[in-house]
Amino acid sequence: MASKPKALLDELTHPGPHEVLRGDLALAGLPGVVFTPATGRGLPAVAFGHGWLQPPGRYRGLLHHLASWGIVAAAPATQRGPLPSHRLFAADLCTTLDVVTGVRLGPGAISVDRGKLGLAGHSTGGGAAVLAAASGKQRVKAVATVAAAQTIPPATEAARTLAIPGLHLAAEGDLVAPAAGNAEAIAKAWAGPVQLRTLGKSSHLAVTEGRHWSQRLLHGKPRFGTQRLVRALFTAFFLTHLTGTTTYHPLLDSGVRHAAITFDPTAAA
Template identity: 65%
Template sequence: MARTAKHLLDELTRRGPHQVLRGDLALVGLPGVVFTPAAGLGLPAIAFGHGWLQPTSRYRGLFRHLASWGVVVAAPGTHVGPLGSARLLAADLRTALDVCVGVRLGEGAISVDQDRLGLAGHSTGAGAAVLAAADDSRVKAVATLAPAQTKPFATDAARQCQMPSLHVVGGNDLVAPPKSHGELIAQSWGGPTQLRVLPKASHLGFAEGRHWSGLLVHGKAEHATHRISRALLTAFFLVHLTGEKKYLPLLEESTKTAPVTYETVPTLAG
């Protein structure tokens, strides 16, 4: 029997079948973390860009969740200060993908397929992911959470991106309001794209735990936001990096908790 979007959402909010390992990118000269399934060859991998002022530790739950479903996640811990450069973070995201492809992880038991690479990010780190995607032909899929405009402009870089993209924005985001950030990036995207709004999510709703930056940036960690965004990103990368069509209904159908508000055709098929 065909699975509905709701059933698939419920499935992907739960931890996946893989045990997860955590590593340190600093061992190869790049500050940051890497999360992987305990074993596997030819795995998909993404590099993730952190939000403004946010340490990578605020996304550990997301990284562990993706890795439990078989996706390697590398997250540079660079440019976390108030004057951090989106352009340089984009370069570090590409370097993180180089590391995933070029270094055997997990004592040699884990390898990444160079044809299964993606990018993701939150806030300005999402904008940096768009900048990186525009300059890296290896990237097959891009997902953003509450994407924020950057310099160079993410909207300009988006026009050069032909790979599928998913943009998840918060309806209660006062830092990067959907209409002036995520929606403009989606509308500028050169390839198939989809924009989804989480009606009650704030800008920092996608981050985890507590951090002093909450005094400067609107919002706080939100369990419901984590639950839905993790499921959507997991489905998106499993479909586009591994060819797992089982989760297409979740990506193709609008849901009450994450309605589709903008889409170009055929966004997530094929």
């Protein structure tokens, strides 16, 4: 079995063993998408918040990847205008977790464990994920963000109340949400176990997929190398903290190429 960080990273950049089903959250009254393993009881689930102006479809590969590794992944398609309400977006992320835990998924062979819930997001969706976790509307076990942006109310203030594990990925060349004022600030305010990694050769939109008109307004473009890193690190993080497996600790505890650990108070202690 793979045990070295590089081998674990390579393992998790590939799709997992599960066949994946795609569903529509709108059937439960909330616009958005959900990806699930074809079967499974008591599965972990993650609600993902999209970036500013981005449709959830720009994260299809990431959501599909998480589902292939046994994690139900859902993304609401709300607050997509130029002036989104971060507070309402956070509420929508909580509602998304309500939906996947309370509504029949797939052909009836899928269920989610309310004790295995996580939140994630990109850009404003990352900040909203922090707000959602701090709201207390769901008993979330872990939060992961990529190129997180500040929110109103501030995600940094919400982070001070969170004793759960956090993983924050900053893009080295991000001109929209620079690490120092966003992901780094959130990580350093985090009350619980936390890690900040910097994704090399990455821009604000590196994690997104395909083309979208918003690229005329926002700096950066999709980058496959960044997408692979985010998929692997998110998968390792959520499998570890939502299912209790220790298999991926070596990867989470180590720096890897283009994803150096830049802040980890536990390691520094």
